[in-house]
Amino acid sequence: MRYKKRKYFLAGRINLIQRSKIRELFEKARKMKNVISLGIGEPDFDTPEVIKEAAKRAIDEGYTHYTPNAGIPEFREAIAEYYRSHYRIDVSSDDIIVTAGAYEATYLAFQTLLEAGDDVIIPDPAFVCYAEDAKIAEAGIIRLPLREENDFQINPDELLEAITKRTRVLVVNYPNNPTGAVLTKETVRAIADIAEDYNLYILSDEPYEHFLYEGAKHYPMIKYAPDNTILANSFSKTFAMTGWRLGFTIAPKQVIRDMIKLHAYVIGNVTSFVQIAGITALRDRRSWEAVKRMRHTYAERRKVVLKYLEEMPHLTPFRPKGAFYVWAKIDPELDMSSEDFANWLLENARVVVIPGTAFGKAGEGWVRISYATKRGQLIEAMERMKEALSGL
Known part of the structure; x- marks a missing residue:
């Protein structure tokens, strides 16, 4: 006896949620060589x-x-x-x-x-x-x-x-x-x-x-x-x-x-x-001594990123007082959306930053830069960004 092939449907509620734009950018970066990620919100330290x-x-x-x-x-x-x-x-x-x-x-x-x-x-x-x-x-x-x-x-x-x-x-x-x-x-x-x-x-x-x-x-x-x-x-x-x-x-x-x-x-x-x-x-x-060391390291990295961004063309940082991110404003004269800018930076500097619109419509015109990254890589990423942006 032959059975008719049935169609299977997913529950409608799954279509309500959207895939994270952060993950989409990471997947694009993963296919490229020599990329430094300043995108992920994860400590680069090992658990104490x-x-x-x-x-x-x-x-x-x-x-x-x-x-x-x-x-x-x-x-x-x-x-x-x-x-x-x-x-x-x-x-x-x-x-x-x-x-x-x-x-x-x-x-x-x-x-x-x-x-x-x-x-x-x-x-x-x-x-x-x-x-x-x-x-x-x-x-x-x-x-x-x-x-x-x-x-x-x-x-x-x-x-x-x-x-x-x-x-x-x-x-x-x-x-x-x-x-x-x-x-x-x-x-x-x-x-x-x-x-x-x-x-x-x-x-x-x-x-x-x-x-x-x-x-x-x-x-x-x-x-x-x-x-x-x-x-x-x-x-x-x-x-x-x-x-x-x-x-x-x-x-x-x-x-x-x-x-x-x-x-x-x-x-x-x-x-x-x-x-x-x-x-x-x-x-x-x-364990709390380890937290204190991490906080000190983040504070030093924060200084590095802010110093570079303050001297860098086309990006203006907001001075963060918490977490391990810098929220930076894109120069409006570039006439680039946050997503376009993040993709341009990935292709031209091989650096991942997160477009502000990943966090809501009010994030348009901004990017998030994570400094939960080793100091050497952080400096290299800043140099790449500075060089790429200076050419615009």
Whole structure:
């Protein structure tokens, strides 16, 4: 008996999300020789040895099984200890869930808080995952422009104007990716007050909290709006643990309970021995000494990039006070879009930078330059860019 060949269709929701322009540029660069990438947002350092040794010991000690969905209790307590000691914030381990990086934290938060027809306010420019996660949650997206004249901070007055009766969530990401901006304490307090007044949740994504320059300080949103904040954080940047996929979320009890419920069906639990390594990362002074060295190195690289850019034609840098990126403005007289400029630089200087439009429409006219790259390569890339741009 013959059967008719059936057609198979993908779920429509998969067509809502777009492929990252960052990855598209990397794939193009991968086919070319002698390319230096200043694009990827990943520390070039190895994970501190003390953390790696802790993971190895954990495997030998039998941490190879399931853990509680929310995470190993001792690890969650270590996270709570960190916020109590570092920021003087009283956090309960019961309000913490261990996630597969901050990526999963964002997904869980949006799926838990948003329904079809709800609105989420997302800054523009902003990291790429927020808008795509919002689409999967079938939420409306309101983009809030971050302006150079305001040092790329959220403007509380513009935030008030953006709020609708359907607004449920506001995304905050500082130190900021891609601009490197930080929030003043006054702005943090203003945002917190608005969230409380309008009954909004704030998804505050804070993975760059330890990479600050020129005396800048980080003010965790949860300190100022504890009942409204879902704090997402990650070990990826702080401890150079991107491949470990280790993060966490702190949220009000009613939110964390439902996030755990969803997390249980998404991945069950984060890898057991990775969580044990996370305890060492937070509690061992040697891991924090490594963070201090990384911060010092980033600060030196930042100086190098800013010095070159300030002397380079056709690019004007914004001075970042956080993260490990420089947000640079393209000379309007070049009459090039951000994507055209990034592609031109790749072809003519063999250097990868990320077009600002990868982070939203307000990123047009800008590029993101990562200095999470060895000093020698960084200088070589700057020289190439300077030579290529001088010929325009």
